[in-house]
Amino acid sequence: MSTVAPVFQGESPQSPPSYLKAGHTIKSWLLTGDHKRIAILYLIAVSVFFFFGSIAASMIRVELVSPRGVMLENDTYNKVFTAHGIIMIFFFLIPAIPAVLGNFLLPIMIGARDLAFPRLNLLSWYLYVAGGLCALLAMAFGGVDTGWTFYTPYSSMYSNTNVTLTIVGAFIAGFSSIATGINFIVTVHKMRAPGMTWFRLPLMVWGSYATSVIIVLGTPVVAITLLLVVMERVFHIGVFSPELGGDPVLFQHLFWFYSHPAVYIMILPAMGVINEVITCFTRKRIFGYHFIAFSSLAIAGLGFLVWGHHMFVSSQSMYQGMVFSLLSYLVAVPSAIKTFNWTATIYKGSVRFQTPFLYVLGFIGLFVVGGLTGLFLAAMSTDVHLTDTYFVVAHFHYVMVGGTIMGFLAGLHFWWPKFFGKMYPDNWGKLSALIIFIGFNLTFLPQFVLGYLGMPRRYHYYYFAPEFQFWHIASTAGASILAVGFLIPAVYLLWSLKYGPDAGPNPWGAKGLEWTIPSPPPTTNFVEIPVVREEPYAYDAEADEREERVPAETKR
Amino acid sequence: MKIDHSHAHPISMYLKTFFALLVLMVLTVVMAFVHVGPEGNSVLNNLIAMAIAVTKAVLVVLFFMHVKFSTQLTKFWAILGFLWFLLMFIMFADYTTRPREYIRGWEPAAEDPNAPAALPQPPAR
Amino acid sequence: MSMKTEALQAAHGAEEQPLHHQFEELPQQNESYVVGMWVFLVTEIMFFGGMFLAYVLYRWRYSEAWFEAHTKLDIPLGTTNTVVLLTSSLTMALAVHFAQLRNKRLQLAMLGATIGLACVFLVIKAFEWSAKFQHGLVPGPNFTWEGLVPAPQAQLFYSLYFGMTGLHALHVIIGIVVIGVLALLTALDHPLVKNDFIPTELVGLYWHFVDIVGIFLFPLFYLIPK
Numbered sequence: 001m002s003t004v005a006p007v008f009q010g011e012s013p014q015s016p017p018s019y020l021k022a023g024h025t026i027k028s029w030l031l032t033g034d035h036k037r038i039a040i041l042y043l044i045a046v047s048v049f050f051f052f053g054s055i056a057a058s059m060i061r062v063e064l065v066s067p068r069g070v071m072l073e074n075d076t077y078n079k080v081f082t083a084h085g086i087i088m089i090f091f092f093l094i095p096a097i098p099a100v101l102g103n104f105l106l107p108i109m110i111g112a113r114d115l116a117f118p119r120l121n122l123l124s125w126y127l128y129v130a131g132g133l134c135a136l137l138a139m140a141f142g143g144v145d146t147g148w149t150f151y152t153p154y155s156s157m158y159s160n161t162n163v164t165l166t167i168v169g170a171f172i173a174g175f176s177s178i179a180t181g182i183n184f185i186v187t188v189h190k191m192r193a194p195g196m197t198w199f200r201l202p203l204m205v206w207g208s209y210a211t212s213v214i215i216v217l218g219t220p221v222v223a224i225t226l227l228l229v230v231m232e233r234v235f236h237i238g239v240f241s242p243e244l245g246g247d248p249v250l251f252q253h254l255f256w257f258y259s260h261p262a263v264y265i266m267i268l269p270a271m272g273v274i275n276e277v278i279t280c281f282t283r284k285r286i287f288g289y290h291f292i293a294f295s296s297l298a299i300a301g302l303g304f305l306v307w308g309h310h311m312f313v314s315s316q317s318m319y320q321g322m323v324f325s326l327l328s329y330l331v332a333v334p335s336a337i338k339t340f341n342w343t344a345t346i347y348k349g350s351v352r353f354q355t356p357f358l359y360v361l362g363f364i365g366l367f368v369v370g371g372l373t374g375l376f377l378a379a380m381s382t383d384v385h386l387t388d389t390y391f392v393v394a395h396f397h398y399v400m401v402g403g404t405i406m407g408f409l410a411g412l413h414f415w416w417p418k419f420f421g422k423m424y425p426d427n428w429g430k431l432s433a434l435i436i437f438i439g440f441n442l443t444f445l446p447q448f449v450l451g452y453l454g455m456p457r458r459y460h461y462y463y464f465a466p467e468f469q470f471w472h473i474a475s476t477a478g479a480s481i482l483a484v485g486f487l488i489p490a491v492y493l494l495w496s497l498k499y500g501p502d503a504g505p506n507p508w509g510a511k512g513l514e515w516t517i518p519s520p521p522p523t524t525n526f527v528e529i530p531v532v533r534e535e536p537y538a539y540d541a542e543a544d545e546r547e548e549r550v551p552a553e554t555k556r
Numbered sequence: 557m558k559i560d561h562s563h564a565h566p567i568s569m570y571l572k573t574f575f576a577l578l579v580l581m582v583l584t585v586v587m588a589f590v591h592v593g594p595e596g597n598s599v600l601n602n603l604i605a606m607a608i609a610v611t612k613a614v615l616v617v618l619f620f621m622h623v624k625f626s627t628q629l630t631k632f633w634a635i636l637g638f639l640w641f642l643l644m645f646i647m648f649a650d651y652t653t654r655p656r657e658y659i660r661g662w663e664p665a666a667e668d669p670n671a672p673a674a675l676p677q678p679p680a681r
Numbered sequence: 682m683s684m685k686t687e688a689l690q691a692a693h694g695a696e697e698q699p700l701h702h703q704f705e706e707l708p709q710q711n712e713s714y715v716v717g718m719w720v721f722l723v724t725e726i727m728f729f730g731g732m733f734l735a736y737v738l739y740r741w742r743y744s745e746a747w748f749e750a751h752t753k754l755d756i757p758l759g760t761t762n763t764v765v766l767l768t769s770s771l772t773m774a775l776a777v778h779f780a781q782l783r784n785k786r787l788q789l790a791m792l793g794a795t796i797g798l799a800c801v802f803l804v805i806k807a808f809e810w811s812a813k814f815q816h817g818l819v820p821g822p823n824f825t826w827e828g829l830v831p832a833p834q835a836q837l838f839y840s841l842y843f844g845m846t847g848l849h850a851l852h853v854i855i856g857i858v859v860i861g862v863l864a865l866l867t868a869l870d871h872p873l874v875k876n877d878f879i880p881t882e883l884v885g886l887y888w889h890f891v892d893i894v895g896i897f898l899f900p901l902f903y904l905i906p907k
Contacts, residue, residue: 114703116713182720189629190713191703217640220724224731228844236821237840239735244820245837250738253647254731304643308650317654320647529705564781574771581767585760588904598744601906609900613893620774620889622882630716637723641730651738 016522018421033118034523039104040419041125046100047490049091049132056084058483061443061476067463077460078145079161085148086139090170091132093404094262097269098215099128099180101411102208104419106184108514108521109202111193111530116186124179127172134169138162147458149259152240152251156232164233167226174223177265181215184208193513195532202512202536203292207272210296214261214268214303222258225251249314256307264303266400267367268296270407271338274360277414278342280510281357282349283541288341295334302331312383321380328378335371339364350541354508355429359410362437366402370395373448388458391451394444402440409436409489416493417503421519424496428488436485442478446471511538565625573619577612584608696876711879718883722890729894732848736841736901746834751905753818754842755809759903762805763895769798770892773860777885780878785867788881792864795888799857806850810843819843842902849898852891859884 019036022028029037059080063072072080107115115121138144144166146155155163188201188209229251231237238244240251279286286292308316308324342364351357373395376382386392417423450471455462462468506515513530514521584605593600618624623634704710740747776791817825820840826832863884866874874880 112703116703117717118703120717178721178724182717182724185720186713186717189716190709216720216724217636217727220726220728221644221731224728228732228735231844235843237844238820238837239739239840239844245739245833245840247738249650250647250735253650254734257644257647304640305646308647315654317650319653320650323649524702564778567775567778570771570774570778573774574767577767578764581760581763584900584904585756588900588906591906598906605900605904605906609897612896616770616889616893616896620770620892621886626715627712629712630719633716633719633723637719637726640723641726641733644730644734645737647734648738648741651741656742 016524016527018518018520019523020420020520022523031122033114033122035103035107035115035118035121036419036521036523038121038125039100042095042099042103042128045125045129045132046092046096049087050096052136053084053087053092054483054486056080056087058479060084061479063460064462064472065469065476067461067466067469069461072460074460075145076143078147078458079139079143081458082144082147083139086135086144086166086170088400089148089262089266090173091128091135093266093400094173094177095128095180096404096408097273097411098177098184098208098211098265099124101273101408101415102184102204102211102269103180105415105514106205106208107187107191108517108525109205109512110188110191110196111513111526111532112187112191113524113526113529115183116191117183120179121183124176124183127176127179131169131171131173131176134172135166136169138165138169149255150226150229151255152229152232152246152248153242156229157241157243164230167230171223171226174219177215178219181212181219184212185216188212193529193532199290199293200532200535201293203275203286203289203296204269204272206293206296207268207275210300211265211268213297214265214300217304218258218261218265221254222262225254225258249311249316252311252314252316253307256310257304260307260310261300261303263396263399264299266404267407268299270363270404270411271296273407273411273414274342274363276510276512277356277360277410278345279537279539280414280508281352281354281360282346283352283539283544284345284349285535285537285539286341287344287347288337289535289537291337292341295337298334299331302327302334306331306378309378309383312380313387325378325380329375332371332375332378339368339371350544353430355424355426355433356410356414356508358430358433358437359406359413362433362440363403363406363410366398366406366437366440370398370400370402373398386451388456389451390447390455390457393457394447394451397444397447401444406436409433412493413489414508415514416496417507418514418519418521420497420500421503422496422500423503423507424492424500428492432485432488432492435481435488439478439481439483439485443475443482444478446474446478450475509544512536565622569619573615576615580608580612580615698877698879699872699875714879714883715886718886722886725890729845729848732841732845733897733901736845739837739841740901740905743830743834743837746830747838748905748907749828749830750835750838751902753813753816754903755812756903758805758809759899762802762809763899765798765802765805766892766895769795769802770889772798773885773888777878777881780867780881783876783878789864789867792860792867792881796857796860796864799853799860802853803850803857806846813839813843845898846902849891849894852894856884856888856891859887 016022019034022034023032029041032038032041059072060077063070063077063080069077103115103121107113139162142162144159144161144163146159146161146163150163150167188205192201228237228239232239232241232244232246236244238246240246240248242248275286275292306324306328308320309328312321312325342360373391377386377392377395413424413429450468451457453465453468453471455465455468455471462472503519505518507519508515513532516530517525587601587604587608591598591601592604617634621634623631626634698707700707701710704713772791772794776788776795779785779788779791813819817823818839820836820843824832824836824839826835828835863874863880867881
C-alpha cells in the first residue's frame with residue numbers, strides 16, 4: 001500500500017491568483033468558462049429557486065392549519081403546490097448537487113484543469129436560468145394547476161392554465177442538465193490525471209458519473225413526452241388524449257421512465273458527498289469502496305426498471321404491476337449496501353462531531369426512514385391503500401429533503417472553505433444542523449400518520465376529518481422550525497465571506513486532490529497536473545493522534 | 557489502443573457504403589410489395605423491413621460515422637443508446653397483459669358485447 | 682494510395698491542430714469531442730425513442746387502420762426523399778474526409794452540397810405536407826376521414842406521422858443552420874475550425890444521425906405491409 005502523500009502545491013509568490021480574483025467585471029463572471037465560477041453562478045441561482053420553492057411550501061403549510069383552509073382559494077392552492085413541486089424538483093433538487101458541488105469539485109478531484117467542454121458548461125447555466133425564468137413567468141402570470149407530474153389528459157386537454165410555458169421551461173432546463181451530464185461523462189472518461197485509475201476515484205466522482213448516465217439516458221424521454229403534451233395542446237397531435245385517439249396511460253409510462261430515475265439523479269450525488277465527508281470526520285478509509293462504487297452504477301441501472309410502481313392504481317395491467325413491485329424491491333439492495341458501508345465506516349472511527357458530519361448523521365437517519373417507507377409503497381397491496389395520501393408525501397420528502405438537502409448542506413459546509421477560503425462559525429453550524437433535523441422530523445413524521453389515516457395529498461381542506469388538524473398543526477409548526485434552520489446557515493455563510501477567518505488549504509485535514517491546492521483555488525486548479533500514487537481516503541487515525549499530541553508535549 | 561483520428565479513409569469506402577445503402581433501399585421498397593409468410597399475417601414482412609433498416613443504420617454508423625475505426629469508449633457509447641432504447645419496450649409487458657379498453661366509435665360495437673355503453677364526452681373547449 | 686498518405690503527412694506537418702486549454706494532448710482532445718458528441722446522440726436516440734415507442738404501441742393496436750391510413754401517403758415522393766437524405770449523408774461524409782485532408786475548397790463544396798440536398802429534402806417534404814392539408818388529413822377539428830376504419834384511429838396515424846416527420850424535419854432545419862455556420866467559419870478561417878477537422882466530424886455525426894432517423898421513418902410510415 002503506497003502512502004506517498006500528494007505534495008501540497010503551496011502559495012508561492014509566483015502562484016496564480018485565485019479564481020475569485022481572476023477578473024472583477026460582471027462580464028468576467030457571465031462569460032466565464034471556469035467551472036468554479038460557473039459553480040458559483042449555479043449556487044446563486046439554485047438558492048434563489050430554493051427560496052421561491054420554500055415560500056410556496058410555507059403557503060401550503062399555513063393553508064392546512066385549519067380543516068377548512070386558511071387563506072387560499074382551491075384553484076390557487078393547486079397552483080401553489082404545483083409551483084412548489086416544479087421549482088423544487090426541476091430547478092433545485094436536480095441541479096443542486098451536480099451543478100454546484102459537482103461542477104466545482106469534479107475536475108479538481110480527478111486532477112483536471114477544467115471540465116472537458118467549458119463553453120457547454122456555461123451554456124448549461126444559461127439554459128437553466130432561461131428555463132427557470134419561463135417557469136417563474138408562467139407561475140407569476142396565472143400559474144399552473146396540473147401538479148408537477150403534468151398528467152394527461154388533464155394537462156393536455158382541460159387545464160386552462162399556463163401549462164405550455166411551464167413545460168417549455170422544464171424542457172429547456174432538461175437540456176441544461178443534459179449538457180452537464182455529457183460534460184461530466186466525458187470529463188471522467190478522458191480528463192483523469194496520470195495515475196488516477198477508476199478505483200482511485202473519490203466516490204463522489206462515481207456518484208456524479210452514475211448520475212450523469214441517468215441524466216443522459218432519461219431526460220430526453222421526459223423531454224419528448226412533455227413536447228408531445230405541448231403538441232397535443234397546440235396542434236392536436238393526439239398521442240395521449242382518448243378523444244384524439246391516444247392512451248393517457250402511455251404518458252405515465254413515458255413520464256415515469258424518466259421521473260423515477262430522476263429521484264436517483266437527486267439522491268446519488270448526495271450519497272457521493274456523504275462518502276467524502278464521512279471518511280474525513282471518522283479519520284478512516286471508506287468501508288467497502290468497490291461495493292459503494294458499483295452500487296452507484298447498480299442504482300443507475302436498476303432505477304430504469306421500476307417506474308411502474310408509480311402506476312399501481314392507473315389502469316396498468318396487474319401482471320406488469322407485480323413485475324415492477326418485485327423489481328422495486330431490488331433497488332433497495334444497492335441503497336442498503338451503501339448505508340451499511342457508511343455505518344461500518346463510522347464504527348470504531350475517531351469521530352469528530354463538526355458541522356458537516358452532523359449533516360451526514362442526519363442524512364443517514366432520515367434516508368433510512370425514507371428508503372424503508374419506500375418499500376411500503378413498492379408493495380402493491382399496501383400501495384393501493386397509501387397511494388396519493390400524505391404517506392407518499394412524507395416518504396419522498398424524507399428522501400428528497402432528508403437525503404438530498406442534508407447531503408447538499410453537508411457538502412456545502414464541508415467545501416465552503418475550499419470555495420471561498422473562509423471558515424464559518426462551527427457552533428452556529430452545529431446549531432442549525434440540529435434545528436433542521438428537529439424541524440424536519442416534526443414536519444414530516446406527522447405526515448406519515450396523516451397518510452396512514454387517509455388524508456389525501458393535494459387537498460386544500462379536510463373538513464371531512466377535523467381530527468387530522470392536530471397532525472397538520474404539528475407539521476406546520478415543524479415547517480416553521482425548519483425555515484429557521486435554513487435561514488441560519490444563509491446568514492452565517494454569507495457573514496463568513498467577509499468576516500470569517502482564513503481557512504487555509506486544508507482546514508479539515510482531509511485527503512483528496514482538492515485539498516492539495518490553495519483555497520480558493522487558482523483558475524487553472526493545478527500549477528502542474530498532479531500524479532496520483534495512492535488510493536483515495538488514505539486516512540490514518542493513529543498518525544493524526546501523533547500529530548496532535550506532539551505540540552502538546554513540546555508545550556509542556 | 558490509440559487510434560489516430562485524423563487518418564483519412566479512402567473515398568472508395570464511402571462510395572461503397574453509399575452504394576450498399578441504395579441497394580438496400582431498393583430492396584426494402586420491393587419487399588414491401590411482396591407478401592412473405594402465411595396469408596393475413598404481415599409479421600415476416602415487418603421483420604424484413606426492420607432488419608433492412610437496422611442493416612442500413614449499422615452501415616451508416618460503422619463507416620460514415622467512423623465507429624468501426626474508433627476507440628472502445630466511442631463504441632461503447634454508440635451501442636448504449638440503441639440498446640437502452642430497447643429497454644423502453646418493457647412497457648409492452650403492460651399493454652399485452654391488460655384487457656383492451658374499447659372506446660365508443662373506435663370499434664364496431666356489435667363485435668364486442670363487453671364494450672362500455674357510452675363514455676362521458678369532454679366539455680367543448 | 683501512398684501519394685495520398687504523403688500529402689496527408691505533409692499537410693499535417695504544415696500546421697499543428699490547435700490544442701484547447703483544458704486538454705493535455707491532441708488524441709485526448711479529439712476523442713473527448715467525439716465521445717461527447719456520441720453521448721449527445723444517445724440523448725437524441727432516447728428523445729426519438731419515446732415517439733417510436735408510441736408508434737409501435739398504436740401500430741400494434743390498430744394495425745388495420747395503419748395499413749389503410751398509410752395508403753394515402755406518396756411512396757415515390759417518400760422514396761425520393763430518402764435517397765436525397767442518403768446522398769446528403771454521403772456528401773457530409775466526404776466533407777469530413779476533405780476536412781481531414783485539409784482540402785478547404787472541396788470541403789466547402791461538399792458542405793454546400795449537403796445543405797443543397799437538405800433543402801431539396803425540405804421542399805419535397807413541404808409538397809407532401811401541403812397535399813395532406815388539402816385532403817384534410819391533418820389532425821385536429823378539420824380532420825376528415827372516409828374509410829372502413831374508424832376516423833380516430835386514422836387520425837392517430839396522422840398525428841404520429843406529422844409528429845415524427847415534423848420532429849425529423851426540425852432536425853434537418855437545425856442541421857442546415859449548423860452546417861451553414863460551419864461552412865461560414867471554415868470559409869473565414871475562423872480559429873474555432875482552422876486546421877481542425879473535429880468540428881466538421883461532429884457536425885457530420887449529427888447529420889448522419891438525422892439520416893438514420895430518416896432510414897427508420899421511411900419503412901415505418903410509407904411501406905406498411907397488409
